[in-house]
Amino acid sequence: MYKTDYHVHTRHSSDARDTMRDMVSRAAELDIKELAFTDHIEINEGGLEFHYARLKAIYEDILQCREWFENKITIRFGLELGQGIYNPVEYQRVVNAFPFDFVMSSIHRARGQEDYCERHYEQKNVDEVLLEYVREIELYVDELDFDVFGHIDYPTRYLQKYGIHYEMEAYESYFISAFRKLAASGRGIELNISGLRDGRMAMPSFRLLKLYKQNGGEIVTLGSDSHQTQALGLKYEEGIRLLKEAGFSYLTTFENRKKKRIKI
Ligand SMILES: [Zn+2]
Numbered sequence: 417m418y419k420t421d422y423h424v425h426t427r428h429s430s431d432a433r434d435t436m437r438d439m440v441s442r443a444a445e446l447d448i449k450e451l452a453f454t455d456h457i458e459i460n461e462g463g464l465e466f467h468y469a470r471l472k473a474i475y476e477d478i479l480q481c482r483e484w485f486e487n488k489i490t491i492r493f494g495l496e497l498g499q500g501i502y503n504p505v506e507y508q509r510v511v512n513a514f515p516f517d518f519v520m521s522s523i524h525r526a527r528g529q530e531d532y533c534e535r536h537y538e539q540k541n542v543d544e545v546l547l548e549y550v551r552e553i554e555l556y557v558d559e560l561d562f563d564v565f566g567h568i569d570y571p572t573r574y575l576q577k578y579g580i581h582y583e584m585e586a587y588e589s590y591f592i593s594a595f596r597k598l599a600a601s602g603r604g605i606e607l608n609i610s611g612l613r614d615g616r617m618a619m620p621s622f623r624l625l626k627l628y629k630q631n632g633g634e635i636v637t638l639g640s641d642s643h644q645t646q647a648l649g650l651k652y653e654e655g656i657r658l659l660k661e662a663g664f665s666y667l668t669t670f671e672n673r674k675k676k677r678i679k680i
């Protein structure tokens with residue numbers, strides 16, 4: 417199997433600590449053939465000027481690792497752009513500033529709120545949290561330039577972590593609408609398998625993954641969302657199994673933002 421991982425962080429992300437070289441070495445050991453680095457750029461923190469030095473450092477690492485690991489593994493220059501809707505103009509300036517292979521858009525916080533990882537969850541505010549989140553998805557799909565939407569049911573990571581009961585069925589119309597628009601525009605979603613490592617669900621859930629497929633979804637990347645070398649490769653086969661069971665036969669990879677299908 418041609419293994420790909422399209423969601424990997426390095427110490428260029430504030431919540432990760434390993435070097436790009438360490439991540440690539442480990443991925444090569446695991447026989448991962450293609451790795452897309454997707455360090456965080458949070459648009460709510462600032463635009464191109466604010467992030468420029470870090471983007472340049474990431475790009476230099478990419479070029480260096482391509483040299484070091486030539487013929488061993490394919491390294492793609494991606495990024496995970498958070499909160500693009502805060503400033504679509506600066507978002508686009510970032511996308512245009514470097515020769516990215518792959519652009520993933522994510523929502524880590526709703527406008528005017530704390531990050532979902534830092535919020536206080538209670539059973540009584542679950543509907544409020546989910547509604548606020550799902551309402552933003554379509555804005556991202558309509559207004560921003562990206563290849564895949566990252567962890568598209570993101571708040572569920574924390575709702576599960578804190579044992580809050582939720583019923584996503586009530587919000588499925590928002591996802592269906594986004595899925596149809598993504599499919600019509602030749603874009604897609606990722607299957608983020610980070611939750612599987614912690615005994616929770618992948619993002620999106622299997623139910624939403626099937627719904628994506630039923631609504632025309634074809635483009636899907638597989639991402640571990642690894643923030644350290646030890647996370648790489650874990651639960652990979654389970655991710656592939658979920659994709660196959662949901663009806664997918666291909667993963668998608670990106671070079672210079674051009675798609676390629678990989679049989680699974
Ligand atoms: Zn993320």
Ligand SMILES: [Zn+2]
Pocket residue numbers: 423425496641
């Ligand atoms: Zn991430």
